[in-house]
Amino acid sequence: MxxxxxxxxxxxxxxxxxxxxxxxxxxxxxxxxxxxxxxxxxxxxxxxxxxxxxxxxxxxxxxxxxxxxxxxxxxxxxxxxxxxxxxxxxxxSKDKNKIVPKTLDSALRNMRDANLVIISVPGVYAKREASKALRKGLNVFIFSSNVSLEDELELKQLALEKGLLVMGPDCGTAIINNIVLGFGNVVNQGNIGIVAAAGTGLQQVSTLIHNEGFGISQAIGIGGNDLSKTVGGIMMIEGIKRLEQDDETKVIVLISKPPNQEISEKVLKIARQSSKPVIVNFLGGDIENQGYTAAKTLEDAATTACALVQGKQVIKNIFTASREEILSIARSEWDRLVANQNFVRGLYTGGTLSYETLILITPLLGEIFSNSPLKPHLMLEDSTLSKNHTCVDMGAEEFVIGRPHPMIDYTLRNQRIIKEGNDPETAVILLDVVLGYGSHDNPAAELISPIQEVKAYAERNGRYLSVMASIVGTSLDHQEFDKQYKLLEDVGVIIMPSNAQAARLAALIATRGAIQDKLFEEVF
Amino acid sequence: MTEKEKLFSKELKVINIGIEMFADDLEKQNVDVIHVNWRPPAGGDLDILKFLEKLEGS
Known part of the structure; x- marks a missing residue:
């Protein structure tokens, strides 16, 4: 050594x-x-x-x-x-002819008409760079995390004074003028505008809208803390106003994890005053349809937006396929499970998707353990060890110290798939596969080997393992949606059109259909 | 609204500070982007950084 x-x-x-x-x-x-x-x-x-x-x-x-x-x-x-x-x-030495300035000032001398600065330096330095950009009259997109709420507030107040946007801090994605910033998917241009305080939430909604044949006018990411009491929803409110003024935007979608109650009311008041239809998906938030349309899931938000942009009535479905078709798929899976295979194990790269699963399957399955749980007593003592029903956000801090995000590097999640698959109590492994800029170039190819391994191991041990996934992506993403779909389908993965549907089907299989009445009678 | 504020109606012109991959991805989308060869200010000394921030009023 x-x-x-x-x-x-x-x-x-x-x-x-x-x-x-x-x-x-x-x-x-x-x-x-x-x-x-x-x-x-x-x-x-x-x-x-x-x-x-x-x-x-x-x-x-x-x-x-x-x-x-x-x-x-x-x-x-x-x-x-x-x-x-x-x-x-x-x-x-990638490109010797390219100008590589060392500061924002020198970059500006080479691009006097710059209108946006992307900042992804370590959090402790992000505020300084962002405030310099704002003072120069530039909009900013801050990917950096670990910026204090007080600093975020200061930056957003400064932006308002200057009439500029601050997307972030901790903003994973945005689509401005059909250009993807950070991690995001290539989608059609269209008439649905989004303001999102949840990165993979924005990705799920924008891709579902694209896959339904519609498009995005602008998708403004604002960072997960914008709707905190300290920051006060400054950029969500500003985002709504911008989309209100934007001629291309006909319908507005708002996405967030549950915001602070007071701030939620403040934002919803603005939403009610909008002259355009507004769809609100505050995951897990208990909001009524009052001058806007409340959506329970990210998929619900996308399908509602597509209906409203055509001026059509909203039809809400638990699944795209019929009840009979779903039960037939589910039954062919649960019939092969053995007696003690009872648990769903969700292994997520997208934090918002993991959270959405918790919201959706807790009423169906009861307590779900997590490293980002709905209630404190459901916090996993060790994020690497599942317990009963578990849903893990593998993009959480404890998994990314010293290594890339699991959307880029599949090593940790693949190891976890093997661990969960080898657990005789696991009935269903539930996954998200996120495509787009920033993500792995061929994620399904990475997943094939561990999935084959766990399925074979289960079979050798007289069991069957169900593997469920949803793909967040479009045919325009460089990873190619259809190619990814086929690779996963070929190794026996059941692929659902959205995370919500995948989560529900996983719950249906793990309970051998016992929850079907509750599931199919779910009221939106 | 000033010229720079009209973000939605203008072509994006981007300055990227930090992760170079973001500039590469913008180039793939044919966006005009300049990547800044950033490094931590004040040699990474956080006390000096705070002092600088005060001086700059940021």
Whole structure:
């Protein structure tokens, strides 16, 4: 075993580049552990966990690049180090003719008509960059998380003064003028406008609208904390006003996890005053149809928007297929389960989708454990260990320290699929597969092997394992919806048109149809 | 509404600070984008950063 730690002073690379690089180096022959990170306190903890935090690494600053490797022997070390060098150099020399300024000011000198700044620096630096951009009269999209609510409020107030938008902090996606910012899907341009405080919520609604043959005028992400008491829904209100004024937008959809009650009322008051139809999906929020249309699920929000944009009456369905068809699919699955296979195990890359599942299947199955539960007593003691019915958000902080988001890197979720599949009490594994910019280039191909493995293991042990998924994506995404669908279908995954339908079907199978009356009589 | 505010009616012109992948994805969509070779200010010293923020009034 050989450990080498090299510090490159004043050498900055962004986290996505470094995580991808670390992954590539870890896969090399003879490499036991690899951490190529900036010297931030969080990264030092990560190196410590890998037993790679040497005295030199401890002294590194956030501006210093730390290359920490543990290899079987010196030959492997030499090879790994040369690979690190090669990968780092590749990035820098990608396009020598391109202008790469070092500050916002110098970038602006090269692009005087810039109108948007995307900020994804570590959270502690994000406010400074965002306020500089706002003061220069630029709209901002802040992907960075870990910005305090007070700083968020200050930035959003400044934006209002200047007549600008602040999308975020912690904003995963937006679609402005048919351009996808951050993680998001390629969708048709159309007449439905969205304001969303939930990233994968926006992705689910925009893709379902596209897949129904309609399109998006603008989709404004505002960050998950906009509807907190501190921030006061500033950007959701501003977003509604912008869409109200936008000629292309005929219908407005609002998406959020349950907001602060007082702020919810404030936002809904504005929604009621809109001259355009407004659909509200505050997941788990108890709101009535009062001058706007309340949607229970993300899919419900999308189908309602599609109906209203055509001036048609809204028809709400629990499933796209008929009750008979659904029961037939479900029965052919539950017939093969053995007696003690009773539990649904949801393994999600999208936080909003995981939350939506909790909302939908708790009334059907009872208590669902989670790392982001509906009630505090349902919090998993250890996020890596499921208990009874469990739904895990694998994009949560504890899973992404030192590694890319599970939409990019499938390693952790694949390991978890095997763990859940090998548990004799698991009846159904429930998954989301998110396509689009930022996500893995071929997610279904990543999933095939662990799914085949668990299905075969179950069979060898006299059981059957049901695997259910929904794909958040469109035919325009580079991963190609149909290709992903086929790959999963071929390994026996049941694919439903939306997360809501996948979650409901999973509950139906796990209970062997016992909940069917309750399920099909669900009132929207 | 000033020129810069009319975001919905204008072509997007983007400055990207941070993760380079976001600039690459915008280029794939034929968006005019400049990536900033950002690094932590003040050598990453948070005390100096706070002082800078005060000076700048941010």
């Amino acid at each position: 050989t450990v080498t730690v090299i510090i490159r002073k004043d050498t900055y690379r962004d986290s996505v580049i470094l995580m991808r690089l670390s992954n590539k180096v870890t896969e090399l022959d003879g490499v036991l552990q690899a951490g190529v990170v900036m010297g931030t306190p969080t990264n030092k903890n990560f190196l410590n966990a890998l037993n790679l935090l040497t005295e030199d690494a401890r002294k590194a600053s956030p501006n210093d690049l730390v290359i920490a490797l543990d290899t079987q022997d010196e030959k492997s070390m030499a090879h790994a180090l040369s690979e690190v060098d090669r990968l780092l150099t590749n990035r820098v």
